[in-house]
Amino acid sequence: MIVATLIESEAQAQDWLRQVLGADDAAMARLARLVELLVEENERQNLIARGTIPMVWQRHIVDSAQLLAVPRETLPEGPWLDLGTGAGFPGLVIAALQPNRPVTLVDSRRLRTEWLARAAQDLGLDRVTVTLSRVEDLPDQTYSVLSARAFAPLDKLLAISSRFSTSETVWLLPKGAKAAQELAILPETWRHVFHVEQSLTDPAAGVIAGRLLGGHPPKPARKPASASQRGSRQ
Numbered sequence: 001m002i003v004a005t006l007i008e009s010e011a012q013a014q015d016w017l018r019q020v021l022g023a024d025d026a027a028m029a030r031l032a033r034l035v036e037l038l039v040e041e042n043e044r045q046n047l048i049a050r051g052t053i054p055m056v057w058q059r060h061i062v063d064s065a066q067l068l069a070v071p072r073e074t075l076p077e078g079p080w081l082d083l084g085t086g087a088g089f090p091g092l093v094i095a096a097l098q099p100n101r102p103v104t105l106v107d108s109r110r111l112r113t114e115w116l117a118r119a120a121q122d123l124g125l126d127r128v129t130v131t132l133s134r135v136e137d138l139p140d141q142t143y144s145v146l147s148a149r150a151f152a153p154l155d156k157l158l159a160i161s162s163r164f165s166t167s168e169t170v171w172l173l174p175k176g177a178k179a180a181q182e183l184a185i186l187p188e189t190w191r192h193v194f195h196v197e198q199s200l201t202d203p204a205a206g207v208i209a210g211r212l213l214g215g216h217p218p219k220p221a222r223k224p225a226s227a228s229q230r231g232s233r234q
């Protein structure tokens with residue numbers, strides 16, 4: 001696959017956000033503030049690898065924002081669910097760029113969700129909902145867009161998350177170098193509905209995108225409650 005543009009510097013990242021995504025001054029100010037908050041919080045909890053801080057605009061901001069410009073996908077309006085948001089990627093970046101869209105950020109670690117909620121408030125993103133939960137424990141509800149970065153391999157992700165999807169939902173999954181491999185091991189019926197696009201920030205990486213047009217994978221079996229759990233409910 002040919003890489004049209006590879007974003008390799010902070011200046012290129014900021015130009016790309018303005019020129020390709022049409023980010024205005026207010027959106028750029030929110031992203032700059034997000035970077036500031038992130039770097040500050042990274043002293044307290046390990047949100048991103050320290051080595052990536054000098055490249056935060058390319059490695060994290062554009063790597064997240066590129067989901068708004070994935071080739072061959074027209075994004076529907078409406079609620080966006082980001083699974084395993086961690087430090088805010090990609091969900092908080094999407095919310096900073098599209099402040100009117102309802103965006104739900106889910107993570108199972110309390111410290112991270114507390115930080116996400118503080119950051120969303122600081123940025124004035126009142127359509128962001130932060131949920132402390134395991135994805136497996138979320139209530140059934142469908143969304144217009146689903147995203148997850150560095151959260152789970154594609155087969156596992158589909159197994160635990162297809163219940164959040166309709167045939168109109170667009171899935172956007174920034175992956176590493178194994179994007180094509182993860183797609184290749186899916187059963188044929190699901191494979192054809194996804195495609196891999198070249199990442200704009202890493203020539204070795206890909207973004208898996210597409211829709212689940214029927215043939216949803218089965219829900220994972222729930223573990224039977226242990227005897228002590230059963231006892232404690234009685």
Ligand SMILES: C[S@@+](CC[C@H](N)C(=O)[O-])C[C@H]1O[C@@H](n2cnc3c(N)ncnc32)[C@H](O)[C@@H]1O
Nearest residue numbers: 084085086087089107108109133134135149150
């Ligand atoms: C490797 S980090 C990636 C964070 C972020 N998406 C990024 O790209 O920087 C994975 C995140 O998923 C969260 N996580 C792991 N298993 C989870 C689960 N079952 N439900 C919800 N969150 C989970 C972790 O707490 C962690 O913040």
